[in-house]
Amino acid sequence: MxxxxxxxxxxxxxxxxxxxxxxxxxxxxxxxxxxxxxxxxxxxxxxxxxxxxxxxxxxxxxxxxxxxxxxxxxxxxxxxxxxxxxxxxxxxxxAPDEGNIHLMEAVASDAQKDRWLRPLVQGKTRSCFAMTEPPPGAGADPSMLATTAVRDGDEYVIDGVKWFITGAEGASFAIIMAKMEDGSATMFLSDMDRPGIEHVRTMNALDSCFTGGHGVLRFNQLRVPATDVLGELGKGFRYAQVRLAPARLTHCMRWLGQARRAHDVALAHARSRQAFGRTLGEHEGVSFMLADNEIDLQTARLHIWHTAWLLDQGERCNFESSRAKVACSEAEWRVVDRSVQILGGQGVTHETIVARIFSDMRAFRVYDGPSEVHRFSMGKKIVAGRGDASVKPGEQR
Known part of the structure; x- marks a missing residue:
């Protein structure tokens, strides 16, 4: 590389x-x-x-x-x-439009691209991705998918409840993951104003950076024409990986910028704020935190660039994207947390942007799979001999 x-x-x-x-x-x-x-x-x-x-x-x-x-x-x-x-x-x-654009470019039909994708790319519309469900439905374990789709003539009838659906309020259309009668999963495209879609409420959350917030959606006898199946029937879980592996990485990219911003604000404060006869940055405890921030920022950037490079070589990168997601979400969070500490009182108020970044970023260790799930997935692959170290260049993981 x-x-x-x-x-x-x-x-x-x-x-x-x-x-x-x-x-x-x-x-x-x-x-x-x-x-x-x-x-x-x-x-x-x-x-x-x-x-x-x-x-x-x-x-x-x-x-x-x-x-x-x-x-x-x-x-x-x-x-x-x-x-x-x-x-x-x-x-x-x-998110979620970035990941939806990537997915639809890969699997949507020409008619679907003209109807939904082009306006999304032009910034004229927003979308949402409806997969996560309240218990006992799918969360970190997608196999628990409870929303159903039943064939009825030339349509599919969808029933179920989704929540934590980012951007749901005000979205023009949704990509809906539903379980078929044979137990497989399929993705469907639907305009959000169709009868049978109810936006129940918008959930209160730590973050405040996503237009439309995080919504609860109820599908009650939602009828979707067979022409609005996204991709092929029964390949929903496969398409989820097409979307999620790169989307995990783009989360890491965007939040790296936020972490760098928090560090820059803290660094400016450490250079100018006087305490105990010298600037904060001259005190060893603060200078060590600044050094650790630089280490974490560069570590995260290298994970991102390496995984991105592998994706550009055509690799699937399920293992590497999990590794990057854990490393980056935790390293970038440490940077922001230290920045709050360096800023002191300013760090816990909205006198600077750092408190907002702190609130927004905490959920990153949960989005697109909690750190624990990624570690569990990686661990199974490592034990089975399918981890990164056992793969030769050019082989699929």
Missing amino acids: DFSLSPALQELQLRVRRFIADEVIPLENDPRQTAHGPTEDLRNELVAKARAAGLLTPHASREMGGLGLSHVEKAVVFEEAGYSTLGPTALNIH
Whole structure:
């Protein structure tokens, strides 16, 4: 792997960095932010700015109107966008839309792309991904899927309840995971205004960075035409891996930008704040925390870049993406936690952006699989001889 960045990628990195600094960060204290994320009005303004700058939805293919970024290129751009709490929203690379765009480019039909994907890439609509269910349904264990889809002529009838559905309120359409009569799983596309979809409520959560918050959805005799099956019948779990392995990594990329921002705020404070006759940064206890932050930031970045590089080589990277998800979510969390400590009173108030990053990031160790589930999955593969160390270059994991 070559860690150098091409001149074109360096130029794009700088463009994004300037855009975030000049156009996005000034809106971080805009009153159109709520406990459930930026309002649709604020999102539209941010998207318009990114569109004018030629930076909207850069991960989408050029055919769809994006920049067609590779995974390594996404790692660089997404980190820069993540430097602001509003950056991923502005560039239209936030969850769940980013992962849904990647999935639909891979498996949607041409008609489905024209109907749902193109407006999503253009930033005109939002989507949600309806998989997680309340107990006893699917959570970290997708095999517990309880939402059902039953064939009825040329339609499927879907019944079930989903929750923690990011972006549900205000989404134009949903990708719904449901269990078939034979026990397999299938993904369905549905407009959110169809009869049979009820947005029950928006859940209160630690984070406030996702437009539409996290919703509870009830499907009651929702009728979906057979033409709106996403991909092939019975391949829902396989498609979930197509979506989730890269999506785990893009979470790591965006949150790395947030962790770097928290560190920069703490570093500026440590350089200027006087205590006990010297600046905070001159005290060993604080300087050690700053050093540990740098170690964790670089460790996370290397996990991201390496896994992204493997994805660009065509590897599946289920093992590596799990490893990166655990390492990055925990390292980046440590960076933000130390930054709060360095800032002292300012760190636990909203005098700086760090308290907001702290609240938003805590859930990252749960999103897209808790650390414990990824460790369990990796451990089984290692014991079975299928871990990273036992695989030769070019072999599938």
